[in-house]
Amino acid sequence: MTRCKLSFIFVLLTAIMISFGISYAAEDVEMKTFIIDEKEKRVPIVNVELEGKKVKSDVPPIILNDRTLLPVRAVAESMGCNVRWNPDTYEVTLEKEYKVIKLKIDSAKVEVNGEIKTLPDNVPAKIVTYEDAGRTMVPARFILEELGAQVDWDAGRRTVMLKKPKSYFVKEQEACVTLEDIIWTNNSIKIKTSAEPKFNDKMISGPDRLVVDLENTRFDLLYETLEVGSDSVSKIRASQFETEPMVSRVVFDLEDYVDYDISTEEDGILVSFASEDKQDEISQAQEEMDILEAYKKSYGDFSSSDDGDGENENAQTDSKEEAHDNPLGVEIEGTQSDQTFLLSATNDIKTNVIFLDSPERIAIDIVGAKIADKQYEDKQLSGSYVKGIRSYYYKDEDRTRIVFTMAEGIYNSELLVLKDSSEVKLLKVKPPVKEGAGNGVKTIVLDAGHGGHDPGATGMDTKVTEKSIALDMVKRLRPMLQAEGYNVVLTRDSDEFIDLYRRPAIANEIGADLFISVHVNATDSRQASGIEVLYYPETKRVSREIDVQGMSAEQVQKAISAQQSQTTRNNKQLAQIMQKSLVDATGAVSRGIVERPRLVVIRETAMPAILAEIGFASNPNEERLLQTDEYKDKLARAMVNGVKGYFEKQ
Numbered sequence: 027m028t029r030c031k032l033s034f035i036f037v038l039l040t041a042i043m044i045s046f047g048i049s050y051a052a053e054d055v056e057m058k059t060f061i062i063d064e065k066e067k068r069v070p071i072v073n074v075e076l077e078g079k080k081v082k083s084d085v086p087p088i089i090l091n092d093r094t095l096l097p098v099r100a101v102a103e104s105m106g107c108n109v110r111w112n113p114d115t116y117e118v119t120l121e122k123e124y125k126v127i128k129l130k131i132d133s134a135k136v137e138v139n140g141e142i143k144t145l146p147d148n149v150p151a152k153i154v155t156y157e158d159a160g161r162t163m164v165p166a167r168f169i170l171e172e173l174g175a176q177v178d179w180d181a182g183r184r185t186v187m188l189k190k191p192k193s194y195f196v197k198e199q200e201a202c203v204t205l206e207d208i209i210w211t212n213n214s215i216k217i218k219t220s221a222e223p224k225f226n227d228k229m230i231s232g233p234d235r236l237v238v239d240l241e242n243t244r245f246d247l248l249y250e251t252l253e254v255g256s257d258s259v260s261k262i263r264a265s266q267f268e269t270e271p272m273v274s275r276v277v278f279d280l281e282d283y284v285d286y287d288i289s290t291e292e293d294g295i296l297v298s299f300a301s302e303d304k305q306d307e308i309s310q311a312q313e314e315m316d317i318l319e320a321y322k323k324s325y326g327d328f329s330s331s332d333d334g335d336g337e338n339e340n341a342q343t344d345s346k347e348e349a350h351d352n353p354l355g356v357e358i359e360g361t362q363s364d365q366t367f368l369l370s371a372t373n374d375i376k377t378n379v380i381f382l383d384s385p386e387r388i389a390i391d392i393v394g395a396k397i398a399d400k401q402y403e404d405k406q407l408s409g410s411y412v413k414g415i416r417s418y419y420y421k422d423e424d425r426t427r428i429v430f431t432m433a434e435g436i437y438n439s440e441l442l443v444l445k446d447s448s449e450v451k452l453l454k455v456k457p458p459v460k461e462g463a464g465n466g467v468k469t470i471v472l473d474a475g476h477g478g479h480d481p482g483a484t485g486m487d488t489k490v491t492e493k494s495i496a497l498d499m500v501k502r503l504r505p506m507l508q509a510e511g512y513n514v515v516l517t518r519d520s521d522e523f524i525d526l527y528r529r530p531a532i533a534n535e536i537g538a539d540l541f542i543s544v545h546v547n548a549t550d551s552r553q554a555s556g557i558e559v560l561y562y563p564e565t566k567r568v569s570r571e572i573d574v575q576g577m578s579a580e581q582v583q584k585a586i587s588a589q590q591s592q593t594t595r596n597n598k599q600l601a602q603i604m605q606k607s608l609v610d611a612t613g614a615v616s617r618g619i620v621e622r623p624r625l626v627v628i629r630e631t632a633m634p635a636i637l638a639e640i641g642f643a644s645n646p647n648e649e650r651l652l653q654t655d656e657y658k659d660k661l662a663r664a665m666v667n668g669v670k671g672y673f674e675k676q
């Protein structure tokens with residue numbers, strides 16, 4: 027049984043609740059434990075089938091208070107829906123062609139194409155936790171009916187049987203082109219048709235997707251969803267979008283904004299996506315631009331506010347024009363000690379500072395100004411903790427953004443930004459040694475995931491278990507860390523089951539300095555591979571920005587000390603360092619670091635904590651590698667380096 031199918035994008039999986047009563051004979055029913063309303067409950071599980079085929083999901087459908095709960099993501103996606111989870115607003119969005127259904131956690135209200143409806147019996151959508159993932163439960167009959175599915179219950183087989191919406195009445199003779207196949211090869215896709223098709227393509231954002239409509243084309247594929255899982259395209263959905271006229275629609279769900287080429291051939295359409303490197307550059311620039319939009323929303327329009335001099339709008343426009351004619355002189359330089367970076371302007375400036383990661387960058391917006399010096403449009407630096415400076419001018423906003431990109435191994439959390447009337451200083455700081463700490467031996471708790479009756483993920487070829495690989499890893503790590511002078515404690519050193527809450531408690535009770543949980547990933551796709559480090563996002567963010575206007579040198583020093591005495595668990599920095607160390611050492615695919623606000627072991631720990639997914643048991647190559655001493659030693663060595671690297675930064 028796999029319990030660690032941690033999706034790269036979806037923090038939470040989702041499940042739905044069908045509101046029909048089900049009776050069962052208790053003795054032949056399989057029960058499992060879930061956390062519902064903060065309490066552990068053992069409830070019966072059932073099966074779900076779509077068109078007679080079992081819907082695969084790591085979340086078993088369950089019966090709770092005579093209602094059946096189904097995993098909505100698996101069910102909705104198998105019906106060709108796009109499912110999105112927004113961790114900021116706690117909203118689940120189901121999308122199929124023209125229909126958009128929005129659910130909100132702890133709310134019985136549901137929005138269907140903008141219209142507010144109430145869920146049956148006023149039952150709110152709710153998060154239920156199974157093992158280490160939370161899921162949303164809502165009354166499913168409503169959703170399934172909205173999606174046009176038929177729902178039946180087979181009591182004998184304890185199975186919920188779903189049928190797709192009635193198939194479109196297809197007038198074959200009217201269409202002269204047939205969509206026959208979709209073939210994915212290494213960043214390009216061939217949409218194969220019976221004759222050369224006419225098409226329209228458009229890029230849609232939020233989330234990014236490319237929509238290609240084939241005119242006068244009949245859809246003749248058995249499947250509607252194709253999991254791709256490449257760096258650029260996560261999946262491809264296709265359907266008979268319209269029947270009058272006949273339009274087949276192919277939607278490419280993109281991992282990120284990406285450039286593409288599209289062209290017709292006599293037997294179809296060829297779509298190719300930009301290479302990963304180019305895509306990274308594009309998405310970085312895109313992100314830096316996008317942040318501006320977010321700022322506009324939260325703070326309004328800077329350029330027309332905060333003047334405080336009672337001038338009317340026309341006068342402001344005039345002064346803005348003047349700023350263009352007489353651009354701002356800016357000088358950026360690193361000091362000799364290389365601990366500060368100074369941006370000084372010829373006039374007073376109004377600035378906003380934004381911290382960006384992946385890669386680590388600090389963006390400084392200068393409001394109402396265009397800088398004169400062209401060299402900062404794209405300047406590479408060496409021998410400094412800043413490796414590059416870029417600037418953009420946003421004409422509509424009349425502001426300049428200057429982006430400092432940090433050198434390798436430098437994190438935003440090591441920097442302070444001091445803002446004064448006509449200058450901004452980047453200051454590289456090291457937190458002072460805490461009382462009683464620093465000299466003592468650091469204690470590291472290693473947590474091998476799963477154990478005992480809980481095997482975790484299981485290899486498809488060799489049936490190797492996640493629990494055994496994890497235990498092997500922590501036993502390998504222990505002597506290596508001890509050799510470096512660390513005190514090491516294991517949450518388990520044998521094949522036993524340890525309660526999820528007991529694991530962080532062990533670390534908290536001994537006042538450990540670091541907590542590392544070791545797990546192995548698995549998914550339905552055998553293609554997925556690589557390493558990801560999960561961390562708990564701190565809600566209490568320490569401000570890295572100090573406004574020093576009008577302060578004396580002494581006051582500035584005090585403000586810096588006060589800022590540095592604020593503490594965080596530094597989970598993210600630990601995750602960043604560990605992810606890099608693991609990927610550099612192994613050459614494995616980097617799936618990046620992932621915020622996981624609900625994972626008990628990394629949430630309940632009082633010290634910096636991470637959960638490392640060191641590979642995929644479902645990937646044939648990694649299943650093999652994770653059973654070789656050579657690869658496991660590489661991983662262990664990388665973890666030791668990650669631990670050392672982290673403490674060096676503190």
Ligand SMILES: [Zn+2]
Pocket residue numbers: 029030475476482483492545546
């Ligand atoms: Zn696991």
